[in-house]
Each structure stands twice: as C-alpha cells, then as structure tokens.
Amino acid sequence: MTAQLEYPDLQDSDALLSVQGLWKVFGPKAQRVPRRPELAALDRTDLYAKTGCTAAVRDLSFDVAPGEVFVVMGLSGSGKSTLVRCLTRLIEPTAGRLVFEGEDLRAADEKRLRALRRSKFSMVFQHFGLLPHRKVIDNVSYGLEIRGESKPDRRRRAQEVIDLVGLSGNEHLYPEQLSGGMQQRVGLARALANDPDVLLFDEPFSALDPLIRREMQTEVVRLHREVGKTMVFITHDLSEALKLGDRILLMRDGAAVQLGTGDELVGAPADDYVREFVRDVQRADVLTLRWIARRPRDGEPLDGPELGPDVLVREATRLVLEADRPVKVVSNGTLLGVIGDEEILAVVADN
Amino acid sequence: MKKLRYAGVLTAVALALAGCGGEKVGADKPAAGGKDCGTFNLTVSPWVGYEANAAVVAYVATKDLGCTVVKKNLKEEIAWQGFSTGEVDVNLENWGHEDLKKKYITTDKVAVEAGSTGVKGVIGWYVPPWMAAKYPDITDWKNLNKYAALFKTSESGGKGQLLDGDPSYVTNDEALVKNLALNYKVVQSGSETALIQAFRDAEKNKRPLLAYFYEPQWFFNEVKLVKINLPAYKAGCDTDPAKVACDYPPYDLDKIVSKKFADSGSPAYDLVKNFKWTNEDQNAVARMIAVDKLTPDQAAEKWVKDNQSKVNAWLGK
C-alpha cells in the first residue's frame, strides 16, 4: 500500500452520506480562506497570524456507505467534533458540499433541516446533553414530542428503545439519579427513539470509566448488529476506533491524514504521524494474515496448514507456532503467501 | 417529619373544632351614620404638632360626622402636589409657603385657604436651657461671637456650629450668619430627628449647642429650649433672601383644602374651616402622642372629653 490517500469515487451513488471538499473556518471573514488557494495552503499558525482565522475542518471529502460504522479519529483539537456538527449543520460549514440520499444538505432551508434532524439524523453527545428537569422517559421521548407525536405513541416508542438499550426499570428516574454509563444509555435511547437513518456519536464514551466504556462499546456493537443503523463515530481512542469502525478517518489539524480500515492503518501507516499513532496497538489483534504473509522461500515445504487472509494474527499464532512447517495463506484457492514462526513472533513480540 | 405533618393536620382540626364558638365577623356593625359626609384625604406632615391637629380633626369627623378619614403621611411639598392629583383634600397646618400658595391657589386653582388654626408658629435659633442659665447674655445675638469657640465641633471647621434641621424647613440661616457677621458655620443635621437628638444630648451631657428650631413642638415638653433674640422682624425685612438680617417672622399657621373638597358641601369642610385652637391645646395632644405613647385616636379622645365646648363650637352646635 502506498502512503497516498485514496478516496472512493466521489460520484459513488451507493453512498448514504457524501462529504465533498468540506471546510469550516472560524474567525473574521472566514469565507475567504477556502476560496483563496494561498490562504488555504497555510498551516495553522501561519493562517492565524495572517488572518486571525482557525480552520477546524480543512477540505475533507469522504463517503459513508449505508449500514457502515464510519469512525473519525484524532487528538483533541483536530477538528473532529466540529466535523460531526457540520454534518447536520449544527455548525454551519464554510464551504463544500454535503449530500445525503442525493439531497444537497447545504441548500436545505431551516424548515427542511429541522425535518431532517427530526427523522433522519440523531446525535449522541460526549457529556450526554440530557435535560435534567425531565425524567428518563421524557428525555427519551423529547424528539418525538417536538415533532408532535401523541403522548401514547411516544410513550410506547420510548419504552421500546429504553428496553433496547437496557434501561428498563429506570424510566421514572431523573438523569442526576443515574450513573454516567446509564446516563449515556439515555442519550443513546434518545437518539434511537426518532428511528433515524444515521446516528452521529461525538466522543460518547470518553467521559466514562474504562470498564463502563468497554461495556458501552460492546453495547454499540450489539445495537449496530440489531438495528443496522449507519453510524458516524467520533473518538480520540484508537482501540475504540479499531473495535467499532468499519473504516477509520484519521484527522490532524482539521485535515485528513489517512482513511482506511483498521488493519490498513496499522499495517500500512500513511506517514510517521499515523505510525506514531498506531505504535502501541496490540498489532496481533488488528492485523490479519494478509499483512504478514511473505512469498515462500525456495525449497520451503508448501504442505502446511491453510488459513484465510482475513484471519487475525492473534487467532493464527498457536496454529503457526505448533505447525512444523510454514502455514499457507490461501484466498479462493490462490496462494497469497506463507507465514512462519518468525513472522508471527515479529508481530506478537512487538508489543 | 411525617409525624410533624400529622400533628399539623390534627392541630388544624382541633383549632377548627375549638373555633366554632367564636364571635362572628360583622356581629357588631358600626353605626351607619352621616352618609353625606363621605371620605376625605388628610395629609399628615412629619411633626408631632401636626399630628395632634390631624388626630383631633379626624377623631371628631369620624365620631360626630361619620366621615371616613384617610390619613396620608407626606412631606409638605409632596402634600401640596397632592391637591392637584386629588390625593390630598386637607392640610391642617401650613407654615407660610407663599410660593406654593401662589402656584396651587392662585395659578392652578386646585386649593383654597381655610383660615387660621389659631396656632402661632415661631422659628428661630435656640440653645439648651443649661446654657441660658450658665451664660445669661447668650440670648442676645450680639454676644454670639463671644461664645463661638464653645460651639466648635468636628464639622464646623474652626468656627462655631449652627445646626440646621430638616431640608424641607424654611431657612435663612446662611444669609443671617453672613449678614450679621457671625463667626459661625451652618452645618446641616439633615433631619428633625437629628436636631432633637442633638438637643436632648446637649441638655443631658451639658454640651453646648446652637440650632435652628421652632415652636410649637412637642419636644418643648421635654426640654424647655431658650430662643436667641435676633434683630427684630419688621415687615419686608426678609424680601430679599440674600440680604436678610432679621429674625424669622411669626407664622400664623393656617389650613389649606382642595378646591374639590371646599365645593363638595361636606360637613367635614365646615369642621375643618371652624377648627381653631391654641398652642397649649396642640402641645397637650402632641405630648400624649409623643411622650405618653398614646395612639392619635386615644389622645384625641382624651382631649375631646376635656374640651367638649371647643369641639361643639367647631361643629356649630
């Protein structure tokens, strides 16, 4: 793999949500920054010194496929939270196109936008953003309430999602009576109540304890399996990104650094920044055999056990080490390469 | 906590049962009389002498004529404004105020004079009695400079202090000090309260004090202040405020009523118009209010009992 970024075709009609050349610049006369190439090319400090502006999102383009979990990752200040807010225009983008189901979101007026937010998108927030004066069930049904559904309807629907996220029995408590993890379940339930097409998560678990965080991640995986929603998930936690994401977009200073699957990021970092970023990852848990297979040496016995290329290194370790000859990596009958003890050990011992 | 609530409920029930035997509201309706008198608004200026007037007039109007009297505690200026808004019908003791008379009686025609109260007002400079006893010649203004050093205070900047009173009172003191070439400085006490407190303290602790004061005043019942003799008042000697060099004129305190009230034909108007008594009468009632702590009504009742003939004269009986 090369270090070059490869965007999918921008005209890909399969995409549910398509982002093209998106900019968000904060500061005086922000409009001029994306328009003028010499300004657009400046880095963070120079841009601020010259114009007093900060570009939180710089010329981003990507597509999100239906049913995909799309993770945006970066350190704090990299612009990922701004990006996710731009997607539903909670923050108005400065330039670029947003296409959702073929509709240009940036052209939508206030009313249309509200309609979309009421039925197509939902968001889960880092600090939950719950309404402390409402009971759990009223928090969950808030979205239904403001779109004018009758009380019995929204009660029924709210109860469904409360059961779905595992909050049953807490309907009549107030948010302050719940633990952080439980509060975020309320946030999740509220987002699901609208039955949206896309769920946006803004670092939803970073305010939680590690144990609870893991439990909630598992919960999201389960939900994704059960309801199959498209998800855009913001996080600064690489292991979370690898655990949840079908694809990961790594951001730095508002710009994209690399877009790819988890094993692509780990196996073929686009540059030193990404390499540094993924250094501490348990590579064996992320990399598949595809990434470590080598061409068979001359005279090597090719009658060892066979494994598929998408098997994780961790899963293959025991087999490879116990086999007395190299293991073959085979895809659809084609030999992609072989793996011996030293390849496995290089990955496992690396940690 | 729970018990407490039940206790509360029980108490309420107990009260309810116990209370059923009480006297009912409206069981003794006041005699409905004097339908034609109606209601009038009486301003009450901030000194006890006035309050004595108000107490007696209100008492007689209520008891004998069946009027409803609404008393309003107002400063003089504000009370005059009340004539034009209808908030005030009667002022029972007016100290001069020629400018206001001109505005409200002559120009605006919202008020009319209703004759003298019979009470004579005196304004002047006073010292506590112990000083008059110790320095007999102090009562002549010409000797004031001799004693100026006695009256020095932290406020008078090296000169003698002449203490002035409430900002609403009529005063020529600054001009007097200047025109009589007195080595004194006028210091504003700012209120009648401050003035009386100062005199009380001066007499009790034998401190020197020279201050603006006036009669009739209930305080004379407590401490008999002694007046300084300024150059005698002659008609017209106070026309130019900047050149005044004579004593304050004697005031014939009078009554002012609103035009509306005067034209109403209410018997209360005749009462107000006929109301007339003396400094002694006023002081007697004022003393009952200020010193004996009677309510105005009680004081009036007591006085009326002893002076029924005067009251009958007001009522035209």
Place this chain on the structure above:
Amino acid sequence: MAAITSDMEVEVRRPRRSVIVGVLLVVWVAAYFVLRGIDTLVLGGQETTPLHRWLTEHRDGVGQGNVFFDAIRIAVDHFVVLLQNVISQPSFDRPVPVIGWLGVVAIAAYCAWAFGNWKVAVLTAAGLAFVGLQGLWQESMDTLALTVAAVLLSLLVAIPLGIWAGLSDRAFRVATLVLDLMQTLPTFVYLAPLTLFFAIGPAAATIATLIYAAPPAVRLTAHAIRSVPPESVEAARSLGSTRGQTLLKVLLPMSRSTVVVGINQTIMAALSMVTVAALIDAPGLGQTVLKALQTLDVGVAFNAGLAIVVIAIVLDRVTTAAGDRPWRTASVRRKVLLGVGALAVLVAIWFSRTYVWAAEFPSDVNVGSRIAVVATDVTNWVHNVFGGFTYGLRDAVTIGLLNPLEGLLTGSPWWLVSAVVVALAAVLGGWRGAVPAAVCLVLLVATGVWQDSMVTLASTLLATVVVVAVGLALGVWAGRNRRVDTWIRPVLDAGQTMPPFVYLVPFLALFGTSRFTAIAAAVVFAVPVTTKIVADGIRAVPVATVEAANSVGSSAWQVISKVQLPVARRAITLAVNQGLIYVLSMVVVGGLVGAGALGYDVAAGFAQSELYGKGLAAGLAIVLLGVMLDRITQAAARRTQNFQNRGDKR
C-alpha cells in the same frame, strides 16, 4: 479615591507602579499647598446654577396629566388596592380584609410547603405569627401586599428582558451597562421625580419599588440562560427543535434555579424599597419606622424594623428552598398530602372570614411593646456606657483622617483633582480606567455640585476602606470556619434588611450629627454584603490548593495571605466594588444625620421645590461618582489579572 485604591493595590503589584502612585500623590499635596482655594467651584446650600434652575423650571413639563402615565398609575393602583383589600385593609363593606390572619398564615405556609419544604413552611407560619404578636399585623400585610405587587410586576418586565439579554449578545451588553447605572442610582433620586409622573401613594411606591427591584431579576435570568450547558441546547437542536421549543423546553426549565435566585434578590430589594417608599406615602411598616423616628422612639422603630427583617428572612428562605428543590417532583404520598393541605387552607380561609378571632390578630399578647422597651433600654445603656468615648473617636477620625482628605479634595482646584484622578486611573487601570474617569469628572463639573461631590467622595472613600478592612477580616474568618459562618450569617442578613433609618437614632446618640455618623451608618450597611462575598470567595478556593499549601508547612497566616486571598482575588475585587456601591447608596441617608453635601442636596431637592433641579443634579453626581469608582476598580483589577496571567505563562 486615588489614594485608597493605590494603597490597596500597592501591596499586590510590582513596586514600580506604587512608586508612580506615590510620586503623583506627593506632587498633588505639594500643588495643593500652592494652589489651595483656587477654582474650587464652591456652591452654597441655597445657591443654584443655571442648569439647576432650568431643571427646576422644566419639572412641570413632564408627567402628571399625561394619559399614558395616568393609565399606568391607575392600573397599578387597582392591582395594589386589590391585594390590600384581600389581606390587609377592611374591604367590601366588611370591617376586616377578605382573608383574615389565619387564612393568610395558612396560605403562606401552604405555598412555602408546596414550593419549598415543610421546614420553611413551619418557619413561614412562625414568622408571620411573630409579626402578628408584635402588634404589627396590618402594617406587615400592607408591606407584604405592596411587595408582592411590585415583585410580580417587576418579574413581568424583568424576565422577558432577561431572556432577551440571555439570547442576544448585543442586548446583554446594553442591559449590563444600564443595570450597572440603575443599581448605583440612589433610590431617593428617582423617588421625587417619580412623584411627578405617578403622584403619591401606593401606586407610585409600587412603581418606584418595581424600578429598584427589577435589575437583579434581569441580570440573573440572562446569566441563567447563558449558563445552560451548550450540549443540552445542541442536543435539542440536533433533534430538530424550533427556537421556541428550545427556549420553552430546554433553556427556561434548566435556568429555573438561577432565575429563582434572581427572584429572591428582587424580593429582597423590593422589601427594602417598600420601606423607603414610605416617604411617598407607601403604607405599611415603613410608615411605622418613619413615624417613630419623629419622636426619636428607637424602640418602636426597632420593633417595626425587626418585623421587616422577619418577613425578609421568611421570604428569603422560602425562595431559596424553592430554588434548591431537586427536579424530582411529587411522590403520590406528597400529592395526597398537598391535597389534604389545600383543603385545610380552605377551611382556615373560611374561618378567617367567619370568626373575629381568626380575622383580626388577637391583641392580648403584645410582644412588640416589650421588644420596644428592651431595644430602648439597650440603646440607652450603650449610649451611657460608650457615650464619652464615642465623641473622642469621632473627633480623632474626623480631624486625623477625614478633614485632611476632604481638604485636599475640596481645596485643590478642580482641574488639579481631575488631572490627578485621571493620572491615577491611568496608572492603575490603563485607558480603561482613565477614559471613564475623565468623562465622569467632566460631567461632575457640569452638574455644578463639584465641591459637594468632593466632600461626599472623601467620606465615601474613608467608609469604603473601613468596609473593605472589616469585610475582609470577617469574611476570611467566616470563610475558614463553618461554625463562625453559621452564626454570623443571620446577623449579616438582618443587617442587610433592617431599614437603615432604624439605626440612625442610636448612631446619632453615639456620635452626634456629623459626617462620621454617616460614615458609621454606611459601614454598618455595607459590611454584610462585603463579608458575604469574601466568605464565599474564600470557601470557593479549592480544598486541594489549601491542602497543598498546608502540606509544605505554611502557617495559617501564610495560607491566608499567599493562597486564599490571591486565589479569591475575583471575589475580593467584587467585594470592594459592591462595598463601594453600597456605601454610595447610603449617601442620601447619611445626609439625614449630618453628612451634608450630595446627600443633603438630594434630600433638599426632594423637599423644597426651588431646589428640585439641584437635587436632581446631586443625584446625578452620586451616580457619576459611582460609575467612576466602579470603572477604575474594575480596570485596576483587570490589569492586575492580566499581569498575573502573563506571569503564569512565562
């Protein structure tokens, strides 16, 4: 003022600035000896300037007879009279109000319970019963009726304004500016002009109170809206809420407890103003206090003052409890109990309409006269014991401190004073201090009461220094020690709500009529608020910071001076600032006990028609002094902070 601020700031700032300040002061004193008596802009007590005469002549140009103002007055009047008929005055052809004392106590306690908790309900019932036992039931109900009317009307105006200022940055900036001005404006200043628009009586009193009481509600509503967590608002928007839905379902409910704090402060302000409004014929306890003053009856004045304090404490605790109420609402049991309670209230009301004993507060037990006697005795005792000593103290302070300071301010040419003050403001606060100071000084000269302003300024500065010193000492003590705090706080509350008129007589007895008396009264009035702010600031210092200081073996004094005071700097700046404003707001009351100058001018303008213009100008001068001192202290504080921040980064 320059002198004082510099003294205060010098300790905490780099030495160079203190040197400049010192040099300035020395130059000033030197110049004073040369230029003494030139251009001092003296204006005698009865003298006026053309501006004053112009204002006097045009007083009739406005107000009265104007249909618009009349309509407002009549509407307010009807409202107030209605409330009075219900709880205080005989009405509807009955010798008693619609609801007698039993009914009022029941309703009040029930409301306290429903909005707060059972503890404040008990407090409410006890407080009202106490007021009744004092023999002041009807007066208290008049005060309460007026307060309630004024508070309801202020909220009607203040909350929408507050919401507007909460949502719009521009409205917020304008509102802050206007509210700052309104809060420095002494109540006496607009009391007299208001009578021109709204005549006298309960309606005018209510309107004056409304104006005085609205600012805190506006301020805190705006603040509350602004401090709703942005994520909750975003969450609501992300679900497709309209602006109206966001406001009604998110912003307002989440602002509730802060808005209630605003309502609480509005109620407190209204209560204190209703007392002062007795001067324009507001019925109630204020009348009792004012009347007692005429005969120097400290006992009766104190008794009525105590009733005001009791009502204030009840209202304060009930609103605080209502604000602190958690989101969790009623359990079924509570709902049932509330229902039962409502029935009991109805029964009580019925009783209070039917039986005399429940309608008119029984007068058999009169605690009031006993309180009055005790208060009088205590005052006399204090007077007898301290009498000799207090005059000496007064003279020492006046001659040693006040006279030199006042002499310097009044004896120097106006342009010299202005130049020095602007220079000091520039040194201490940069252009943010200097520009407002210059503008205010020019306007002060224009008011024509320059010399009186300087006299008032001297007393104000001295009083503020004392207030800050006492407030810091008490505040640090209370902030470090919980027990002290619980004991001191009710006293402070009482000091803040007791109408200042009440302690004028004892102070007069102790100190005679003098500027010192006014300073002492101002100190008593302003110390509670400074102490509270300092104590809260000290308590807000993170425990970890104090622990860290203790862990390296700091002495108590080192912890206070090197950790708690510097960390609580913001609170202390606020305390100085509020102390100043409270002292200034007592200037007019000071005028009633011999302070003369601006306070006397305002009072005289209120009382004498030919001095109306001068009184108005003097009122303006008080505001200008307030704005000037406020801006300079704020700018100085900001500069110190900037300096510190830079230091931190380095």
